[in-house]
Amino acid sequence: MENSLVVTIKNLVKQFPVGGDYFTALKDINLNITKGEFTGLIGPSGSGKTTLLNIIGGLDSPTKGKVSALGNSLNDTSHNVRARLRRKHMGFIFQSYNLLPVYTVFENVELPLILNNVEMKKRKAIVKEAVASVGLSNKLDSRPNMLSGGECQRTAIARAIVHQPGLVLADEPTANLDAENSHHIMKILTDLNQKLDTSFIFATHDEKIMDYLRRIIHLDDGQITEDEFIKNSKVDTSK
Amino acid sequence: MIKFLTKGLIRDRSRSFFPVLVITLTVALVVFSIGFLKGTMNSLLLDTAVILTGHEKVVTRAYHEESQLLPNDLALFGVDQLIEDLNQKYPKFFWSPRITFAGLLDAPDKNGETKEQGPVLAFGIDFFSDGSRELEIWELERLLVDGTLPNNRDDALISSKLASQLNVQAGEKITFIGSTMDNAFTTYSFNIAGIFNLRKGQTDKQMMLVDLSGAREALDMDKAASAIFGFTHSLYYDDEEAVALRTKFNDTHSDSLDIFSPFMLALRDGNQMGTMVDISGAMMAIMGGIFLVVVMVVLWNMGLMSGLRRYGEVGLRLALGESKGHVYRSMIYEAVIIGLAGTVTGTTIGLTLTYYVQENGIDYTKGIEALSNSSMVMPNVFYSQVTPDLFYIGFVPGVLATVLGTMLAGLAIYKREMAQLFKELEI
Numbered sequence A: 001m002e003n004s005l006v007v008t009i010k011n012l013v014k015q016f017p018v019g020g021d022y023f024t025a026l027k028d029i030n031l032n033i034t035k036g037e038f039t040g041l042i043g044p045s046g047s048g049k050t051t052l053l054n055i056i057g058g059l060d061s062p063t064k065g066k067v068s069a070l071g072n073s074l075n076d077t078s079h080n081v082r083a084r085l086r087r088k089h090m091g092f093i094f095q096s097y098n099l100l101p102v103y104t105v106f107e108n109v110e111l112p113l114i115l116n117n118v119e120m121k122k123r124k125a126i127v128k129e130a131v132a133s134v135g136l137s138n139k140l141d142s143r144p145n146m147l148s149g150g151e152c153q154r155t156a157i158a159r160a161i162v163h164q165p166g167l168v169l170a171d172e173p174t175a176n177l178d179a180e181n182s183h184h185i186m187k188i189l190t191d192l193n194q195k196l197d198t199s200f201i202f203a204t205h206d207e208k209i210m211d212y213l214r215r216i217i218h219l220d221d222g223q224i225t226e227d228e229f230i231k232n233s234k235v236d237t238s239k
Numbered sequence B: 001m002i003k004f005l006t007k008g009l010i011r012d013r014s015r016s017f018f019p020v021l022v023i024t025l026t027v028a029l030v031v032f033s034i035g036f037l038k039g040t041m042n043s044l045l046l047d048t049a050v051i052l053t054g055h056e057k058v059v060t061r062a063y064h065e066e067s068q069l070l071p072n073d074l075a076l077f078g079v080d081q082l083i084e085d086l087n088q089k090y091p092k093f094f095w096s097p098r099i100t101f102a103g104l105l106d107a108p109d110k111n112g113e114t115k116e117q118g119p120v121l122a123f124g125i126d127f128f129s130d131g132s133r134e135l136e137i138w139e140l141e142r143l144l145v146d147g148t149l150p151n152n153r154d155d156a157l158i159s160s161k162l163a164s165q166l167n168v169q170a171g172e173k174i175t176f177i178g179s180t181m182d183n184a185f186t187t188y189s190f191n192i193a194g195i196f197n198l199r200k201g202q203t204d205k206q207m208m209l210v211d212l213s214g215a216r217e218a219l220d221m222d223k224a225a226s227a228i229f230g231f232t233h234s235l236y237y238d239d240e241e242a243v244a245l246r247t248k249f250n251d252t253h254s255d256s257l258d259i260f261s262p263f264m265l266a267l268r269d270g271n272q273m274g275t276m277v278d279i280s281g282a283m284m285a286i287m288g289g290i291f292l293v294v295v296m297v298v299l300w301n302m303g304l305m306s307g308l309r310r311y312g313e314v315g316l317r318l319a320l321g322e323s324k325g326h327v328y329r330s331m332i333y334e335a336v337i338i339g340l341a342g343t344v345t346g347t348t349i350g351l352t353l354t355y356y357v358q359e360n361g362i363d364y365t366k367g368i369e370a371l372s373n374s375s376m377v378m379p380n381v382f383y384s385q386v387t388p389d390l391f392y393i394g395f396v397p398g399v400l401a402t403v404l405g406t407m408l409a410g411l412a413i414y415k416r417e418m419a420q421l422f423k424e425l426e427i
């Protein structure tokens, strides 16, 4: 079973220097996430959700403890190795979409493929498929400023999954969206989760998301207070 | 990736069009200002060069020793041959004979009795030869306030100050009283063809200009001249070159034992002109330097700002797995391209402008006249000067400063924790 582990975290501590002192944002976190999970990190503001997500994504490094993602240790790896890991095997979704404003939907989604040196001919088809999977085929040539918030986030989702990553990290993906759009987004994400066998980790305090999650990890003050697996989530596990 | 970035660069006018525009304007300004500064400094020198020293001046060794006395008995002989040699050996300059002489001018009344008399400093200049540029470098057409330019040997131009002192007008006759080159007493009658005003304070107070042939006739100086003046074809004084040439000439052509052998003097060798040349060079360097620094700070800042403005994009690209080095390099490439585009256009515009003003000048005559009852010698038409360094000077602020600014902005990519960049991107 070991190799179906997507993320393993042992005794993780994260401290930030504050003034001459340290602020401990994560205290002794132990966590395993297996392939195909649809997991949420839930907790109040400041509880360490983003910090944990950043460490899993290799954007930040642990102070103590062992962290590995997709079979790669993140403890002593160089920046370039982590960049490569993200480029090939991870996708990111942000609260504020972070689309590049001067590029079209097509081009925004295309970027991860360009970074992965996918041939131009192949790119076109893959991008179109990804955009279709979030229902935006009619907006391929639109710029972000012509899109609604929901459409922007769907574009960002297409960008996060276009290179078929093993792990998608989403930090408050629905925080800027209304209820209807949030549900729409979550449905798309659950679909993709099953179709692609991609693992998803969310950081959120959005109640609407909870119903979709199959595992909820409660964080409080940098510690895991509860780790629950949900049987009857909205995700259809029977397939 | 390059194609992808280029697309973005072109579409985002705040990243391409505006920086290029700012760099273009700044570089054009730098190029033109420096060209203008050089031109202005040069015209200050040129005034003196035209009247007194040339860029180079050839005299006999003996004449040089006593030059304040205008000792025409020590003048150069065989001038035509000498000029031919000079033109052949030093084609970067054009060479022209000059007789400088002093004496009295006598203005007669209707009855031929002396009406007024006064001292005169006269220049015999080659007005009439084919290809002579004397009329041009003296700018006589422009400076003529009455009458016409000389048409023959006996025609003279006198300054308006001298004319009013002698109470004469164009068309009247005057008599020069002085001595020939053999120190014999002589009188010679000139027609006042025209009256000019150099508009350079007291410089032309006693000045009369006649053709070389007239001067030779008056002073009995056939085939002789006080000096041969040399000017660069562009009329731009390059001190280094001028000094090198005179040193070389004196080493090879001048015989220190022969007091009549030719001796060359550069502009800087004239009275206090060395200091003047040095000061104007230093002023150039200081003003140009300060200006360059200011402009560099501006462009550096722009590079910095446009780099910082893109934190969001940088953070995203890092999150998507682009390496820091790759992002950094692409920012630098972009800055280089923007800098080059702006600098090349800016330099072209600046040079065009400089060249235009070099050829046509900006005439301040009205303004200067208003200012000048003072004796200050001021040029009244400002010229700029295209020099080789203008072709590359713009690259210093245009490319270097822009790229340095971007590099500094880009350093943040390395210095900061990536999560921090990432947070800035979340805002």
Ligand SMILES: Nc1ncnc2c1ncn2[C@@H]1O[C@H](COP(=O)(O)OP(=O)(O)OP(=O)(O)O)[C@@H](O)[C@H]1O
Pocket: A016, A017, A018, A023, A025, A043, A044, A045, A046, A047, A048, A049, A050, A051, A052, A203, A205, B420
């Ligand atoms: N770079 C940093 N330097 C110092 N302290 C930090 C830094 N990053 C985060 N922290 C602190 O660590 C704690 C956890 O922050 P984190 O962003 O992970 O919280 P969060 O759970 O994502 O909160 P939110 O729900 O508001 O996004 C906070 O108290 C925060 O102030």
Ligand SMILES: [Mg+2]
Pocket: A049, A050, A051, A171, A203
């Ligand atoms: Mg957060």
